[in-house]
Amino acid sequence: MIGYYVIAGVMFLVGMLVSNRLKSKFKQYSAVSLLNRMSGKEIAEKMLRDNGIMDVQVISTPGFLSDHYNPQDKTVNLSPDVYEGRSVAAAAVAAHECGHAVQHAVAYAPLKMRSALVPAVQISTTLSQWVIAAGVVFMGFGGGSQTILLIGIALFAISTIFSLITLPVEYDASARALRWMESAHVAVGSEHDGAKDALKWAARTYLVAAIASVANLIYFIMIFLNRRNDD
Numbered sequence: 001m002i003g004y005y006v007i008a009g010v011m012f013l014v015g016m017l018v019s020n021r022l023k024s025k026f027k028q029y030s031a032v033s034l035l036n037r038m039s040g041k042e043i044a045e046k047m048l049r050d051n052g053i054m055d056v057q058v059i060s061t062p063g064f065l066s067d068h069y070n071p072q073d074k075t076v077n078l079s080p081d082v083y084e085g086r087s088v089a090a091a092a093v094a095a096h097e098c099g100h101a102v103q104h105a106v107a108y109a110p111l112k113m114r115s116a117l118v119p120a121v122q123i124s125t126t127l128s129q130w131v132i133a134a135g136v137v138f139m140g141f142g143g144g145s146q147t148i149l150l151i152g153i154a155l156f157a158i159s160t161i162f163s164l165i166t167l168p169v170e171y172d173a174s175a176r177a178l179r180w181m182e183s184a185h186v187a188v189g190s191e192h193d194g195a196k197d198a199l200k201w202a203a204r205t206y207l208v209a210a211i212a213s214v215a216n217l218i219y220f221i222m223i224f225l226n227r228r229n230d231d
Helices: 002-030 041-051 087-103 111-143 144-183 192-231
Strands: 057-061 069-072 075-078
Touching: 002 087, 002 192, 041 057, 041 075, 041 087, 041 144, 041 192, 069 087, 087 111, 087 144, 087 192, 111 144, 144 192
Parallel strands: 057 075
Antiparallel strands: 069 075
């Protein structure tokens, strides 16, 4: 399991760097006011209207960068800095979250797949590491440990698939947001460039998570294959 901790450590450091960069970008573009002076709430409501979505509510949620779209109750949840903000950063985040609402409205396939995996991911996230650890520990006690390890790998693979499916969901939501911001003249010129830059770094947090998950999955598979070859 040493390799796992090495991979996890490296990816944790990379993730921290990307996360800090994202926070820096958000702070930078939070200081750039929109010429139209619209708040994140107003931008979100306008994007929803422009896309013919009338059954989604825009609400404020506590936290920093806690913004998300909830398909269960059809709410766009914006953190206070975004909900009340009138900056390029607030506009980018608000529009991105509405991009998910648009995906939901048009039945975007990757979003449907990700939503369908949520129950399984909740189980796999809780159990996979424990089952894999048990499989590795009991390797020396017979072939049954291989089965335990294989079950753990299968559970971990569900989380990896979820991470990979999340990538097109997040990138597509940003692309929808940027197209709409440009066509609706919500952010123009340097404002649009700033929004694009902010969303690019937000997407990279998901990319790092997906790479880390794939790397760990490959590592666990190699442990299993090496163990089987030794028997």
